[in-house]
Amino acid sequence: MRGQHSARLALAGAATFGAVMAYADPILQQTPGTFGLPGLIDMPTAESAPEGTLGATLFRFEGGLRMTATFQVTDRLSGAFRYSRVPDVFTGGSDLYDRSFDLHYRILDEKGWRPAVAVGLRDFVGTGIYSGEYLVATKTITPRFKATAGLGWGRLGSNGDIGSPFGDRPPLDFGEGGKANTDQWFRGPAAPFFGLAWQATDKLSLKAEYSSDAYDTETAAGTFNRDSSVNLGFNYAINRTASLSGYYLYGSEVGLQFNLAIDPRRPVAPSGLETAPLPVRPRPTRAADPEGWGSDWVNDPEVQPGVQAAIAKALENDGQILESMSLSTTRAEVRVRNERHLTQPQAVGRTARILTRAVPSSVETFVITSVANGIPTSSVTLQRSDIEALESDAAFKMLRTAEFSDPLNGPDEGLVQTPGVYPRFSWALTPYAEMSVFDPDDPVRADAGLQLKGRYEFAPGLVLSGKVRKKLIGNLDQSTRVSDSIVHHVRSDLVEYQKEGDPALHNLTFAWYSRPAPNLYGRVTVGLLERMYGGISGELLWKRVDSPFALGVEVNRVKQRDFDTLFSFRDYETTTGHVSAYYDFGNGFHGQIDAGRYLVGDWGATFTLDREFANGWKVGAYATVTDLSSAEFGEGSFDKGIRLTIPVAWVTGQSTRTKVSTVIKPLNRDGGARLDVEGRLYQTIRDTHQGDMQIQWGRFWR
Amino acid sequence: MIGRFPARSALLVSLSVLLAACGSDRSQTEGGRAALGAAKTIAAKMRAGKTPAQTPDPEQMAAAAKASFDGPLILAQIENTGLMTVLGEYGRNGPVRTYSTPNKQTLSLRGGVLIASRGLGFDLMSSDTGNSVALITGRRSGTSDRSYRYLDGEWRERPLPMTCTYQPGAAKTLSFAGTSYATVQIDETCLAKGQSLTVTNSYWVTGNGTIALSRQWIGPALGHVTVQLVRP
Numbered sequence: 001m002r003g004q005h006s007a008r009l010a011l012a013g014a015a016t017f018g019a020v021m022a023y024a025d026p027i028l029q030q031t032p033g034t035f036g037l038p039g040l041i042d043m044p045t046a047e048s049a050p051e052g053t054l055g056a057t058l059f060r061f062e063g064g065l066r067m068t069a070t071f072q073v074t075d076r077l078s079g080a081f082r083y084s085r086v087p088d089v090f091t092g093g094s095d096l097y098d099r100s101f102d103l104h105y106r107i108l109d110e111k112g113w114r115p116a117v118a119v120g121l122r123d124f125v126g127t128g129i130y131s132g133e134y135l136v137a138t139k140t141i142t143p144r145f146k147a148t149a150g151l152g153w154g155r156l157g158s159n160g161d162i163g164s165p166f167g168d169r170p171p172l173d174f175g176e177g178g179k180a181n182t183d184q185w186f187r188g189p190a191a192p193f194f195g196l197a198w199q200a201t202d203k204l205s206l207k208a209e210y211s212s213d214a215y216d217t218e219t220a221a222g223t224f225n226r227d228s229s230v231n232l233g234f235n236y237a238i239n240r241t242a243s244l245s246g247y248y249l250y251g252s253e254v255g256l257q258f259n260l261a262i263d264p265r266r267p268v269a270p271s272g273l274e275t276a277p278l279p280v281r282p283r284p285t286r287a288a289d290p291e292g293w294g295s296d297w298v299n300d301p302e303v304q305p306g307v308q309a310a311i312a313k314a315l316e317n318d319g320q321i322l323e324s325m326s327l328s329t330t331r332a333e334v335r336v337r338n339e340r341h342l343t344q345p346q347a348v349g350r351t352a353r354i355l356t357r358a359v360p361s362s363v364e365t366f367v368i369t370s371v372a373n374g375i376p377t378s379s380v381t382l383q384r385s386d387i388e389a390l391e392s393d394a395a396f397k398m399l400r401t402a403e404f405s406d407p408l409n410g411p412d413e414g415l416v417q418t419p420g421v422y423p424r425f426s427w428a429l430t431p432y433a434e435m436s437v438f439d440p441d442d443p444v445r446a447d448a449g450l451q452l453k454g455r456y457e458f459a460p461g462l463v464l465s466g467k468v469r470k471k472l473i474g475n476l477d478q479s480t481r482v483s484d485s486i487v488h489h490v491r492s493d494l495v496e497y498q499k500e501g502d503p504a505l506h507n508l509t510f511a512w513y514s515r516p517a518p519n520l521y522g523r524v525t526v527g528l529l530e531r532m533y534g535g536i537s538g539e540l541l542w543k544r545v546d547s548p549f550a551l552g553v554e555v556n557r558v559k560q561r562d563f564d565t566l567f568s569f570r571d572y573e574t575t576t577g578h579v580s581a582y583y584d585f586g587n588g589f590h591g592q593i594d595a596g597r598y599l600v601g602d603w604g605a606t607f608t609l610d611r612e613f614a615n616g617w618k619v620g621a622y623a624t625v626t627d628l629s630s631a632e633f634g635e636g637s638f639d640k641g642i643r644l645t646i647p648v649a650w651v652t653g654q655s656t657r658t659k660v661s662t663v664i665k666p667l668n669r670d671g672g673a674r675l676d677v678e679g680r681l682y683q684t685i686r687d688t689h690q691g692d693m694q695i696q697w698g699r700f701w702r
Numbered sequence: 703m704i705g706r707f708p709a710r711s712a713l714l715v716s717l718s719v720l721l722a723a724c725g726s727d728r729s730q731t732e733g734g735r736a737a738l739g740a741a742k743t744i745a746a747k748m749r750a751g752k753t754p755a756q757t758p759d760p761e762q763m764a765a766a767a768k769a770s771f772d773g774p775l776i777l778a779q780i781e782n783t784g785l786m787t788v789l790g791e792y793g794r795n796g797p798v799r800t801y802s803t804p805n806k807q808t809l810s811l812r813g814g815v816l817i818a819s820r821g822l823g824f825d826l827m828s829s830d831t832g833n834s835v836a837l838i839t840g841r842r843s844g845t846s847d848r849s850y851r852y853l854d855g856e857w858r859e860r861p862l863p864m865t866c867t868y869q870p871g872a873a874k875t876l877s878f879a880g881t882s883y884a885t886v887q888i889d890e891t892c893l894a895k896g897q898s899l900t901v902t903n904s905y906w907v908t909g910n911g912t913i914a915l916s917r918q919w920i921g922p923a924l925g926h927v928t929v930q931l932v933r934p
Contacts, residue, residue: 263855264855264856265854265855265856266855267855269823270823270824270923271823271824271825271852271853271857272823272825272853272857273821273823274821275805275806275807275820275821276792276800276802276806276807276808276820276821277820278793279792279793279794279795279800279808279810280793280795281793281795282794282795282796343857388795391795391798392795392798392810392812392817392818392828392829393828393830394828394851394859394861395827395851395859396859425726426725426726427725427726428725428726429725430725453725613856614856614857614858615855615856615857653823695858696857697859698827698853698857698858698859699853699857701827701828702820702825702827702853
């Protein structure tokens with residue numbers, strides 16, 4: 001029958017497990033307002049999205065356009081980043097393109113008669129067209145009916161104010177923008193707002209509000225009529241991810257909004273469509289296999305090569321490479337590179353099962369060592385009898401028996417390299433796309449083309465690699481933006497590289513990865529390190545296999561590359577480097593601090609906080625503060641951005657280590673810019689260490 | 703046989719794989735392949751309504767499988783999808799036998815009771831059977847704790863604890879794949895602890911404790927599978 005395939009396809013469409021298991025959602029769900037965070041229409045509510053939810057909204061009306069990305073950072077804290085267009089209000093009557101950040105914090109939960117209470121800051125850094133603060137309460141009246149009332153300041157206190165309880169609001173001194181306007185918060189006139197939300201059907205909710213926003217700027221520019229303070233709206237859930245909202249605003253305008261809400265805990269695909277692993281093969285009894293249980297086989301020179309070849313073959317079928325192996329009467333160690341499985345426990349679990357099928361019976365201890373970029377990064381020691389006994393048991397039981405250690409602390413005599421593993425050449429021809437957003441002249445530009453990557457590994461840890469791109473279609477070269485930066489253009493000439501680099505040799509490097517001592521990792525990279533810089537980069541990382549903490553040092557001597565992105569250089573040379581501290585807080589949060597000298601010679605530090613999910617999703621934000629003045633930095637005052645990583649397997653269910661990562665930077669300036677060298681050590685080794693493996697251990701028997 | 707694929711679509715697929723990504727570096731190309739797989743999924747779903755599903759003849763499938771495979775065999779059908787396939791024994795660990803399709807999708811049975819699946823998507827990772835296997839194969843009434851384990855949306859393993867009751871029912875003689883079995887029906891009703899979820903499984907058990915036919919629950923997403931013994 002033609003079935004196996006289509007069956008899997010049908011399974012992929014089945015309801016997700018989570019949906020069936022337990023999702024006691026409240027009947028009236030929160031829906032986003034026009035500013036992206038949970039709200040009525042223009043006014044906020046005291047609600048929050050489910051923890052971890054990533055949202056995106058696009059709102060269009062006569063008074064402008066708002067694109068907002070939101071993230072529910074913790075159960076109580078939400079954040080938003082917005083790119084907006086407000087017509088005709090900028091100098092000379094042109095449109096204002098602006099980026100803004102919001103924070104929203106739920107102080108109190110709803111309990112008994114008490115409503116939920118939240119406090120929020122809108123557009124609290126930057127040029128502040130939407131700046132406003134609020135204190136808001138929301139109460140569930142019936143399961144389908146909620147009422148909200150609040151008090152707003154700033155823009156939210158501009159209509160119908162009741163005076164200024166906390167004093168006057170000083171004028172905004174935004175300079176180059178990018179600074180928090182703290183002295184304005186909760187100052188000036190305060191005005192009440194209120195509203196109602198009603199869940200009419202499972203998919204449709206209706207909203208009404210009395211707005212405290214006077215729309216002074218827009219009305220003055222003549223682009224907007226504010227005839228009433230009452231707004232009406234609906235939200236229609238298209239599916240569990242997408243919804244559509246429509247509004248009748250201020251008695252004169254119509255607005256339309258499209259919303260996406262993605263919960264990283266609810267994958268698009270099933271928990272994995274990979275084929276089944278090889279099952280454990282328990283050992284025969286000593287009586288049935290006296291030879292295997294004995295010790296004489298060790299002296300047979302044909303045993304290890306035969307066993308190693310069989311394991312190498314089985315691993316290759318499983319998307320893994322056996323780099324080397326040692327075999328004694330009681331202990332077998334395999335050093336394995338995982339090229340397929342997203343999580344290392346799955347790779348280790350499959351390797352363990354393969355070992356039970358190939359290694360002589362007398363061997364009780366299996367040491368499975370993960371290899372990344374040719375260097376051994378962690379060893380998991382398992383007892384064969386545990387593997388045999390726990391194959392059909394809870395994964396955590398196997399975890400309890402597993403020992404994690406640094407391979408350098410174990411014996412390394414007797415390791416035999418698998419014949420034919422080195423030298424190793426691999427290549428890939430894949431499509432690529434590059435986008436530029438937030439350019440006021442043309443908010444979205446893009447290029448697409450082909451990219452060829454090659455990688456030649458001479459020996460373990462010695463890698464020659466390169467990447468070349470050829471554009472096929474796109475309009476990035478049509479940008480007329482010229483960098484206005486008054487410091488050396490270390491990053492802000494990106495447009496020139498996009499214009500002239502076709503084809504572009506993005507990198508061509510020779511790298512050496514090493515293990516100088518236990519808990520220490522080293523990297524030296526020379527060549528064309530990245531699109532804009534070439535030179536030499538050296539890094540040393542200290543990390544214990546069982547520690548959530550790591551410390552690294554990186555020093556680079558680099559020269560700026562020519563815009564044609566080939567082999568010539570520009571007349572700018574610098575030394576840049578950082579001391580980096582990494583810490584896995586263990587509750588889904590991960591912090592990183594990089595302090596040092598940046599590309600333009602400025603000294604400072606980058607602070608990064610990531611929310612990480614066990615399935616590989618990461619949502620993070622960073623900010624870089626350096627000794628470059630706001631005036632030297634230019635618009636935005638300092639570098640900041642949001643980064644996002646999504647594993648492809650989350651979308652497709654197929655086994656792949658590929659992840660899609662992106663950094664959303666509102667501005668691309670020269671201050672606080674770091675070198676972008678490939679193969680940084682922490683990310684190379686981290687997923688094979690104990691912390692990450694424990695969190696992902698549920699896939700061991702997968 | 704199982705998993706045969708129309709030649710033309712296979713060709714198309716490989717061509718588009720080449721277009722999407724090629725190379726020997728799996729870490730680079732598998733993303734493209736995976737994305738393409740997802741596109742195919744969608745395409746196949748859209749086509750699915752147009753091709754009338756053939757109902758395969760279980761007896762014929764069993765006979766063909768017996769002729770081509772020497773080891774133990776079972777025939778399984780997933781109810782939600784109608785997919786029917788023969789699985790051959792792939793591994794044995796103590797009382798647990800793992801059966802696989804040629805496409806490496808597996809079902810693991812402990813004394814005939816389903817305890818794990820692989821390669822189906824929302825797989826049953828493992829399950830504790832308590833004394834349910836003894837009750838079922840002994841054709842007795844009683845109660846037992848059972849626990850099913852699945853991966854949640856973050857791919858962490860989560861248990862689904864159940865309390866099950868066993869009730870022998872009518873006797874029935876079954877004939878399949880050349881063997882006749884005198885069985886008694888055992889019904890298993892499981893209640894999830896702390897949740898409003900009830901699961902019913904049925905087993906047709908012979909006097910020596912062989913489960914000749916069963917209808918068992920894999921999980922919330924996959925639903926029930928019917929398992930028939932082809933060759934013990």
